[in-house]
Amino acid sequence: MSSSLIKSIDFQSTIQLVETRLRNYRPQLIQRAGVKNSAVMILFINRQNIPHLIFTKRTEWVETHKGQISFPGGMRDSTDADLFQTARRETFEEIGIEPEQIQLLGQLDDFYTVTNFIVSPFVGLVTYEFRYRINEREVAKVLEVPLSLFLESTYFEVKKWPYQNRLYDVYFYHYQQEVIWGATAFMVNRFIGRVFQFNPAPDPVSPESCPI
Template identity: 40%
Template sequence: MLIALIERDDELHIIFTERALHLRHHPGQVSFPGGKHETFDSSLQQTAIRETNEEIGIKPEFIEIIGQLPSLKTTSGFEVFPIVAFVDQRFSLNIDANEVKSVFEVPLRFLLDSKNFHLQHLIANKKRHSTYCIGYQNNLIWGATAQMLKNLQQLLLSNDV
């Protein structure tokens, strides 16, 4: 997954995708660009860059990797590896409709405000789970994506950074 930071109007935003509705896994959910590591990928960073280019058309030369968050295991059995990068605002989108329904951005300052995170409970795989939810405009960010944002928030707001 690529947590893509982009500067707009003198502040940072994060790029999100809404997954295509026909996908087998997590259709219609908000996520970061990214996907499955392939054997030909030289690293997880290269996977995130390649998948971002395939899904929404941001060319590798517009992406500068700056770090990685700890991996996250999801309730649906996936393990994701969030890669953090700056994206040059001169990119142009080229959305692959087979994978992505839409793309939107959220100001980082909104995502750093703990008041915008709400804890919800749900049943998945016959077990009760807690998940963070963040509403922004007409979009609901929840599940693993929201947890990665919470992890990023805690990292950026800690005294260690």
């Protein structure tokens, strides 16, 4: 997709497109015994009429994926009514965005990881101005990445990644000095493909082919 096309679309038009493409989409849900359920928020925010997505960089103190870029989210608690509540609760706990500030735009297919998690990605919109309140134990910093970055091949690459005596194609997106990769990059890629019909990968991989 041409970056000039997405840059010519204002924030509201982008949100309308996302809503239209996801409104009647029925995500493929995974049900497996003995797995851990989690959820993440793919969150849009308006910066000078330009759509951005919110990511977090994990600290070196968290249990897994230390220092990596991820979407806000985490494991489901027994008190969560559903996985959308999980995603909003975790977002609030990590970066301070109130659940009531998040408007649901849609849901994507579940994603199974080799660490035995099922991740349910929800797409949302932060509906009004707020100030981040960062959980410094879990989050090193917040990144607001322009959507247009994911609609160009320039910032994308595929690398062969060894895991359990096999080589897998793993996705990487480069933003300034940071790298979005692994499961998060795969979910970005899937979202962009679903909504904008764009995939920079020369040979797109299936969820089962991503080991991270």
